[in-house]
Amino acid sequence: MSLFKKNLYFFILIQIAALAMTSLKAKVYSKLELQQIAIDYVADNRQPNPNRHPNSQLSITALPLxxxxxxxxxxxxxQVSAANPINTNRQSTIKIKCLDQNNWQVFVHVKQLExxxxxxxxxxxxxxxxxxAQHLTSKQVAKHLTRSNQFKSSTNLVGSRSKRNVRAGQTINYNYICTICKGDKITILASFKGMTIKTQGEALEDGRIGDNISIRNVKSKKKIQARVLNTELVKVTI
Structure with missing residues (x-):
């Protein structure tokens, strides 16, 4: 074998070995892995939201590729980068790029929900x-779909009375219930100069805990305003 052929043969072997080593180093990314890379990038680079609800949870999901x-x-x-600013409750487009000889890029749409x-x-x-308590359960809803009159806790719901028929799965709003309802017999707690007096009354309108409602003192027949404390008790400050 001539020297030229030997050198050519040796060169080909080196190239084959180099290609084999390069192939071994190459990493394969599934669609799910690409989506997770985009999700992680958003989680690490998202801007803090000063208006975020204290009891909320953040959901970050990637749309199907x-x-x-x-x-x-x-x-x-x-190489991972954002094609647009990453904001809460917005959809971000994340660009994932490979700069090897294949030179490909994939765009992943990532959605954030509070x-x-x-x-x-x-x-x-x-x-x-x-x-x-057996009537109640909870579910998580995107913040932008919630309303201010929806109950976020069951604390003040148990013991209240429903003012309408509510179907299973329906969100319970403030105007669906009354802690004390019109016509209820109640106890009036009156405070005056450190003294506390209890007497009986009747609710003249519906109210929830913390509401001021109109009531009637059963003995004096006098109408007064009182604050609802629970299902049976209202408070008057004289």
């Missing part, structure tokens, strides 16, 4: 029925 996108291989470290727990009916509640 184009069905034409298959697994991708890259011999270098992937989730808030709201109270819903675990089963049907009839109009006039007293609400128990």
């Amino acid at each position: 184009d069905t034409r996108i298959k697994t991708r291989t890259c011999q270098r470290e992937l 989730l808030i727990e709201v109270i819903t009916a675990a089963k049907g509640i009839s109009k006039g029925q007293r609400i128990t």
